[in-house]
Structure formats: C-alpha cells, structure tokens
Amino acid sequence: LSGKRGIAFDEIAKSAFEEGRGRLATQLLNYEPRAGRQVPLLMSMEEDEIALDKAIESTDSDLVFYVLLHLKKKLPIATFFRIINDRPLAYSLIESSARVMDTELLKDLYYQDDRKTDGANVILRESLAQENFTTRIDKLKLASKLLKDSKDHLVDATALEESIKLLNIQESLERDIFEENFVGLSVNETIFKLTRLGFHPRANKIRSEFKMPDKRFWWIKLRGLVAKREWA
Amino acid sequence: MVTERATEFDPSKIKDQALRDLCSVLEGVRGKKSLVVDKALSGPLGLIAQSSLLQATQIKNTPKIPGQDLEHSLFFVPRRTPLCDRILEDEGVFGDVTINEYPLYFIPLEPDVLSLELDDAFEDLYLHKTYSSIFNSAKALMLLQQQYGLFPRITGQGDKAKKLLDALLRMRNEAAAEDASTSMALAPSSIIENLVIIDRETDFVTPFLTQLTYEGLIDEVFGINNSHVELEASIIGSAMQNPVEATGRSVGAPPATPQGKKRKVLLEGSDRVFSDLRNINFSAVPGILKKTALRIDADFKKKDDYKTVSEMKTFVTKVLGPAQKDRTSLSMHFNIAEVIQKHINTELFEKTLEIQQSLIAGYSSNQQHELLTELIARGASLETVLRLLCLYSCINTGFKPKDFDLFRREILQGYGYEHVLTLDALEKIALLQSRTVAGSTAAAASRTNYDYLRKPLKLFSENVNESEPDDIVYVYSVYAPLSVRLVQCVIQKSAMAQAARGAGNLNPNSAGWKGFEDLVKNVSGKTFDEVQRGEDKAVRARMILDGQNDKKVTVVFFLGGITYTEIAALRWIAKQEDSRRQIIIATTGIINGNKIIQAATTDARTKPRQV
Numbered sequence: 001l002s003g004k005r006g007i008a009f010d011e012i013a014k015s016a017f018e019e020g021r022g023r024l025a026t027q028l029l030n031y032e033p034r035a036g037r038q039v040p041l042l043m044s045m046e047e048d049e050i051a052l053d054k055a056i057e058s059t060d061s062d063l064v065f066y067v068l069l070h071l072k073k074k075l076p077i078a079t080f081f082r083i084i085n086d087r088p089l090a091y092s093l094i095e096s097s098a099r100v101m102d103t104e105l106l107k108d109l110y111y112q113d114d115r116k117t118d119g120a121n122v123i124l125r126e127s128l129a130q131e132n133f134t135t136r137i138d139k140l141k142l143a144s145k146l147l148k149d150s151k152d153h154l155v156d157a158t159a160l161e162e163s164i165k166l167l168n169i170q171e172s173l174e175r176d177i178f179e180e181n182f183v184g185l186s187v188n189e190t191i192f193k194l195t196r197l198g199f200h201p202r203a204n205k206i207r208s209e210f211k212m213p214d215k216r217f218w219w220i221k222l223r224g225l226v227a228k229r230e231w232a
Numbered sequence: 233m234v235t236e237r238a239t240e241f242d243p244s245k246i247k248d249q250a251l252r253d254l255c256s257v258l259e260g261v262r263g264k265k266s267l268v269v270d271k272a273l274s275g276p277l278g279l280i281a282q283s284s285l286l287q288a289t290q291i292k293n294t295p296k297i298p299g300q301d302l303e304h305s306l307f308f309v310p311r312r313t314p315l316c317d318r319i320l321e322d323e324g325v326f327g328d329v330t331i332n333e334y335p336l337y338f339i340p341l342e343p344d345v346l347s348l349e350l351d352d353a354f355e356d357l358y359l360h361k362t363y364s365s366i367f368n369s370a371k372a373l374m375l376l377q378q379q380y381g382l383f384p385r386i387t388g389q390g391d392k393a394k395k396l397l398d399a400l401l402r403m404r405n406e407a408a409a410e411d412a413s414t415s416m417a418l419a420p421s422s423i424i425e426n427l428v429i430i431d432r433e434t435d436f437v438t439p440f441l442t443q444l445t446y447e448g449l450i451d452e453v454f455g456i457n458n459s460h461v462e463l464e465a466s467i468i469g470s471a472m473q474n475p476v477e478a479t480g481r482s483v484g485a486p487p488a489t490p491q492g493k494k495r496k497v498l499l500e501g502s503d504r505v506f507s508d509l510r511n512i513n514f515s516a517v518p519g520i521l522k523k524t525a526l527r528i529d530a531d532f533k534k535k536d537d538y539k540t541v542s543e544m545k546t547f548v549t550k551v552l553g554p555a556q557k558d559r560t561s562l563s564m565h566f567n568i569a570e571v572i573q574k575h576i577n578t579e580l581f582e583k584t585l586e587i588q589q590s591l592i593a594g595y596s597s598n599q600q601h602e603l604l605t606e607l608i609a610r611g612a613s614l615e616t617v618l619r620l621l622c623l624y625s626c627i628n629t630g631f632k633p634k635d636f637d638l639f640r641r642e643i644l645q646g647y648g649y650e651h652v653l654t655l656d657a658l659e660k661i662a663l664l665q666s667r668t669v670a671g672s673t674a675a676a677a678s679r680t681n682y683d684y685l686r687k688p689l690k691l692f693s694e695n696v697n698e699s700e701p702d703d704i705v706y707v708y709s710v711y712a713p714l715s716v717r718l719v720q721c722v723i724q725k726s727a728m729a730q731a732a733r734g735a736g737n738l739n740p741n742s743a744g745w746k747g748f749e750d751l752v753k754n755v756s757g758k759t760f761d762e763v764q765r766g767e768d769k770a771v772r773a774r775m776i777l778d779g780q781n782d783k784k785v786t787v788v789f790f791l792g793g794i795t796y797t798e799i800a801a802l803r804w805i806a807k808q809e810d811s812r813r814q815i816i817i818a819t820t821g822i823i824n825g826n827k828i829i830q831a832a833t834t835d836a837r838t839k840p841r842q843v
Contacts, residue, residue, distance in 0.1 A: 061364035062313035163649030219609035
C-alpha cells in the first residue's frame with residue numbers, strides 16, 4: 001500500500017484498534033503522514049511515548065505540548081521527567097511554560113538535572129518579583145548559596161553577595177535621606193545620585209566598598225556634578 | 233480555504249485574502265459585537281484592516297460589560313489547536329464559546345516584503361528553543377506553495393533553517409496525503425525560481441551594528457513596530473492639523489492631541505517622499521530632501537503654465553493634490569532627519585561607531601576596551617553597551633577570561649545585579665562568551681568565522697560611494713551584511729566570484745551554493761540545497777497553465793528576523809537583477825540589535841507584582 005497517495009491510514013488503524021489488534025494499528029499508523037490525525041489516536045491507544053515522538057517529528061509545538069500536558073497529568077513526576085529528558089523540544093517546552101506558570105515545577109526539574117545555575121536563576125527572579133525587603137534578601141542568599149555549591153559560577157555567586165550588600169546600604173540610605181529612593185539602583189546609579197544630592201563622603205564610601213576603578217568613579221562624579229550644576 | 237491559481241506573484245493578493253477572511257469570520261457572528269483583541273495581535277491586525285472597516289461590520293470597541301448576558305465567539309489566529317481546546321475544557325468554558333479560526337500568516341508590509349510579524353520569534357528560536365515560529369513559518373511558506381506551486385529549489389544555511397526545510401518537506405507530504413487529486417497543485421512552480429532561507433543565527437553581527445540607512449536609523453532612534461513609528465506631535469508638524477491628509481494614515485488618535493503627546497505614524501512605500509529616502513545611507517539624506525523640496529516647489533509653480541479651465545482642473549487633481557501630500561510628508565521627514573542628525577552628532581554615538589567599525593575591520597586593541605569602559609561609566613544605555621560587547625564576542629571568538637570577568641563586573645555594577653540573568657541568557661545564545669567556552673573545538677566548529685570570511689566575501693570595505701552606491705556595503709558605510717552576502721552567493725554568483733577571486737571559472741547558470749561550498753563551511757549551522765521535483769505530467773500541466781515567464785521570483789526568507797538595512801541591501805540587489813528576477817523578502821519579523829538585547833533582558837526586568 002505504501003507509495004499510494006490519499007489513503008487514510010488513520011481510519012484503517014482505528015478500525016484495527018477497535019478490532020483489538022493494537023500492534024497492527026500502531027504499525028499501520030506509521031504510514032499516516034498527518035501528525036494531527038496520528039497523535040490523538042495513538043494517545044487513545046495509550047501509546048503515549050510514540051505519540052510524543054510523532055508530535056515532535058511534526059514540529060508542531062502545540063501538538064507536542066498537548067501530549068505533554070496529558071502525560072504530566074497521568075504519570076508520576078519522576079517518570080514524566082525521565083520521558084522529557086532525552087527529548088530536547090519536549091524539555092524546552094516544559095521549561096518555558098513552567099517559567100511563567102509553575103516555578104516550583106521548574107525548580108524540581110533543575111534539581112533533578114543538577115542544573116544549579118538555572119535553579120539559582122529561578123530564585124533570583126523570584127527575589128526580583130518580591131515586594132518584601134527581607135524576603136528579597138533571603139531569596140538572594142539562597143540563590144548565592146546554590147551558585148557557590150556549583151563552583152563553576154563563583155563570579156556570579158560573589159556578584160549576588162555584593163547585591164545583598166548594596167541593597168542593605170541602599171535601605172539605610174533611604175532611612176537617612178528622606179523622600180529619596182535608592183533601593184533597586186545599580187552601584188553606578190547610587191553613586192551618581194549621592195553626588196547629585198551632595199552626599200560626597202557616602203559616595204566615596206560606596207566606591208571603596210565596591211572597589212570601583214578610579215576612572216569610572218570620576219566619570220560618574222563628573223556627571224553627577226554636572227547634573228547638580230556645580231561647576232567646581 | 234480555496235486558493236486560486238496565480239500567474240504572477242502579487243503579494244497584495246495576500247492582503248486582500250486576509251481582509252476577506254477577516255470579514256467573513258466577523259460576519260459569521262451576527263449583529264453588533266464588541267471585539268477583544270490580544271495586544272500582540274492588534275499591531276499586525278491594524279496592517280490588514282482599519283478601524284473604519286471594523287465599524288462597518290458593526291464592531292463597537294467596548295471590552296467587558298459585566299452582568300450582561302453575551303454570546304462569546306473566539307477566533308484563534310492563525311489556527312485552533314487541540315491544546316487550546318483542552319485548556320478551555322479544563323477551565324469549564326468550552327461549551328460556552330463558539331470557536332473559529334482566522335488563518336493570518338504572512339502580512340505584506342510592502343509589495344516586496346512579507347512578514348509574519350512574530351515579535352517573540354527570536355526568543356522562541358534561540359533562547360527558549362521552543363520553535364513554534366518554525367512551524368508557523370513553514371505553514372506560511374506552504375500557503376505560498378499551494379498558490380504558486382512548489383519552490384523548485386530550496387537553498388539555505390543554519391540549523392534552524394534546516395528544521396524549517398524539514399517541516400516544509402513534511403507538510404508537502406501531509407498535503408499530498410490530504411487529497412490525492414491535488415498532486416497537480418503541488419508540482420514545481422514555473423513562476424518561482426527558488427527559495428533562499430537564511431537563519432538569523434548564521435549572522436548575529438549585522439543586527440548588532442548601528443544601522444546607517446534612513447529607515448534603519450529611524451528604527452534605531454525611535455523604534456518601528458508593525459511599520460508604525462511613534463513621534464512627538466511637534467515632529468509630525470503640520471500634519472497635525474489635518475490628520476486625515478497626513479502622510480501615513482494616523483491611527484485612531486483624536487485630532488486635538490495635546491502638545492508633547494506621541495502619535496503613531498505609518499511609514500510606507502506609497503509615500504513618495506519616504507520611499508525615496510528609506511533605503512539610502514543617512515549621509516545622502518540632506519541632498520535628497522533638498523531635491524524633493526525643489527521638485528515640490530516647481531510643482532506648485534507650474535500653475536502659471538495652465539491657462540484654460542480644464543487644464544487648471546487637471547492641474548489641481550493631478551499635480552497639486554499629490555504635491556500637497558508630499559509637502560506635508562517632507563516637513564515631517566525634515567523634522568525626523570533633524571532629530572537623527574542631533575543624535576548622530578553626540579560623542580556617545582561617535583564613540584559607539586568607532587568601536588563598531590574597528591571591530592568590523594578586524595582590529596583588536598586595548599583601545600576598544602578603554603572606550604567600552606568609558607561608555608559604561610558615562611551611562612550609555614544598556615542596549616548600546618551590550619550590543620558592542622556581543623559584537624566583540626561574535627567577531628573575536630569570545631573574550632579572554634580576564635576581560636570577560638572584568639566586563640561582567642562593569643555591567644553588573646553599572647546597570648544592576650539583576651543582569652546576572654541577562655548575561656546568562658546572552659551566554660546561552662552564544663552571543664557573549666568567554667574564550668574558554670567559545671573557543672572549545674565543538675563550539676568553534678559551529679560558529680561563524682568572520683575573520684576567515686572577511687576577505688573572500690568582502691565584508692569590510694572603506695571605499696564606498698554613499699550617495700550612488702556600487703555595493704551593499706553602503707548600508708553600514710563600511711560593512712556588507714554577511715547574511716545578504718550569502719544570498720548573493722546563491723543568486724549573484726559571478727559578481728561574488730569576482731570578489732572572492734579564488735572561485736575563478738564559475739558557470740553562471742549553476743545554482744544552489746555551487747562555487748561557494750568551502751566558504752559556507754565557515755558559516756554557523758547546516759548547509760542545504762534541496763530540489764523539489766514533481767511528476768512529469770504535472771509539471772507540464774503546470775507550465776501550460778502558468779505560461780513560461782522569463783522573469784522568475786526568488787523568495788528570500790529570513791528566519792529569526794531581518795533588519796531594515798538588510799532589506800535595503802536586498803532591494804539594491806533586486807534593482808540590479810530587475811531584468812532577470814523579482815526578489816520577494818519574507819521573514820518572521822523585523823528586528824534590530826535593541827530588540828535582541830531586550831529579549832535577553834526580559835528576566836532581569838521582572839518587577840514586583842502590584843497588588
């Protein structure tokens with residue numbers, strides 16, 4: 001039969017399945033080129049992994065995700081992770097949908113695969129979305145600790161520690177200097193703002209705390225003074 | 233959907249079809265209706281239908297009316313999928329809505345440009361790797377094939393481009409299975425000669441450079457979205473008083489806009505003044521503006537030549553009307569050009585360009601590092617700085633580990649520690665890397681080697697005529713976009729072979745990558761050249777139906793986005809090839825360096841949720 005056009009293999013396969021000949025049905029379905037018809041049938045025949053592979057072959061992401069949603073409901077999470085692990089498209093789809101809808105699933109996924117950097121990034125994002133100052137710091141600490149464990153991203157771990165230091169300084173600045181916002185500014189922006197407001201010793205202190213190169217500091221200071229219209 | 237047979241390539245038909253489909257979809261819902269449009273869709277939809285048309289189909293723009301019993305109709309664009317049905321079912325509303333689909337794929341932005349207007353194609357392809365835009369692109373190209381016949385030859389470069397080819401071939405088989413009798417429609421086209429697919433991944437350098445054409449600079453300075461640019465009322469100028477006659481249809485803004493408020497203006501080729509300006513290097517813009525001003529002035533003065541009443545009548549409708557329109561447009565473009573000129577004259581801009589051009593030329597020195605750190609200290613925008621860093625990394629196979637750490641620190645202290653996420657995203661797309669990663673054997677084999685390609689493909693050149701260009705180099709003043717050079721390797725072989733010199737005796741009739749196979753090996757990703765054949769009978773039938781055109785169409789598809797400079801360069805080639813072929817540009821969307829960086833900074837821009 002192969003080589004002939006226009007034969008609805010999906011329907012033949014369906015009849016075969018209804019007759020109780022599951023194996024034959026699966027084999028017949030291999031001849032069906034239309035993934036849109038193949039996949040739902042395979043799912044109803046409980047040939048889930050084949051259904052997933054056929055959906056992936058079709059490059060139709062929506063179809064793949066449809067199968068994945070079905071599998072996730074049906075299977076224990078560990079089995080589900082095992083299935084998506086050696087299928088890159090399935091993995092990316094779950095990863096990117098979990099980013100917006102289910103960060104806990106994302107954390108589990110990264111933990112399972114020992115992807116510490118990615119795990120830390122999820123927590124870092126949670127920290128950014130956090131209104132409460134203390135929780136924000138706690139999340140940063142957690143992320144930094146995860147990065148330290150992974151060892152190949154020590155630079156990032158140090159950066160996050162610095163960011164905790166900066167946030168604490170900024171909070172105390174807000175307490176001392178009323179009606180000015182500092183929390184959330186970058187190191188450069190903080191120094192710029194302090195210079196513009198005329199708090200030069202504080203600016204100097206941050207400069208040394210964060211080991212800022214001289215040249216950069218003087219550029220920022222210059223800009224701050226210009227903004228203040230103080231021509232020295 | 234019925235697709236009619238076409239004998240020539242006419243993108244405006246796509247627009248008509250899209251409009252007809254929309255009307256029939258809307259008329260399917262009886263009576264008055266209110267329309268709730270997905271925000272991402274409203275821009276592209278505006279290019280198909282204007283609000284006046286929507287009113288004609290009895291749409292009132294009233295979003296939600298609580299407490300009222302309404303019928304709900306849901307239109308999926310471009311298609312309904314089992315997944316959406318499933319989600320609606322899970323939410324328990326599946327039975328309450330009438331579901332339909334509106335197959336909107338390619339939107340013709342211009343007679344020679346088709347775009348899917350997928351804003352997130354870049355993230356989808358290179359960051360998240362979910363590839364839904366590959367499927368959509370394949371569908372859109374498949375619709376072209378159903379109308380014009382199969383692309384006789386598909387030549388392309390890049391891993392994602394190869395995935396697109398596979399999807400396209402697969403869809404052809406699916407379509408054949410759908411209906412055996414349509415095999416005729418799926419014979420190779422006699423209107424289209426070939427499809428060239430370029431993966432954005434093969435050339436990231438081009439979008440990172442500052443575009444130097446007029447339209448490119450408008451995109452860099454103001455930003456163009458769905459062919460619209462948002463401008464201050466003072467720039468639009470006299471067009472303000474008369475929004476209907478204004479160049480570029482004004483979109484839904486009330487006539488009395490308060491000072492300082494921005495308004496959207498449509499930039500399109502039917503505006504004569506803009507179409508003269510858009511593709512030229514900015515340095516030639518003042519000259520053209522002056523010429524246009526003189527021409528319009530002459531048009532107005534012509535009135536003395538007309539004596540009789542009927543002559544006057546012709547004059548008023550044929551000359552005065554368009555001249556009036558041009559004058560309004562001209563004053564707006566004078567204002568735009570002035571803003572751009574101011575921007576170009578800033579020291580930050582000059583330094584940015586200096587770094588870019590020395591990187592392109594292949595000079596690597598400490599001076600670039602100095603300039604870069606200075607830009608950061610002087611508060612240049614994050615986009616500007618990251619574009620330069622990525623440019624450096626792409627051209628020089630990553631940063632030395634010491635410099636890599638230094639610049640990461642500069643970015644984090646300069647723009648915020650949340651950009652740990654941004655830097656991580658850029659590293660994942662292989663845009664900003666340390667040499668230890670980028671230089672590894674596996675990575676080196678798959679990356680585009682600009683150092684190698686610079687000479688044979690003449691990517692860098694200092695002798696370019698900016699007002700009367702003799703090469704596509706003019707769009708960046710010193711650099712010819714690699715992506716477009718690749719297209720030239722397929723369709724302008726002899727011109728390219730002269731530049732490459734090495735490839736001496738080349739048969740001008742050879743197709744695909746022939747003659748440039750060795751060069752393409754140094755470009756990232758897979759290389760392919762696929763010939764689509766049909767049954768002899770079908771091919772003959774097709775030829776009889778369509779007639780044999782001497783001038784055939786080349787479709788150039790940019791997967792992952794195209795820049796305005798690349799469009800200008802392709803148009804320059806199209807002009808040269810005019811006697812032999814028609815070039816149609818197709819893409820997932822229009823992109824620039826800022827949009828790439830913004831895609832990478834999405835996570836870092838996470839804000840606390842407002843309760």
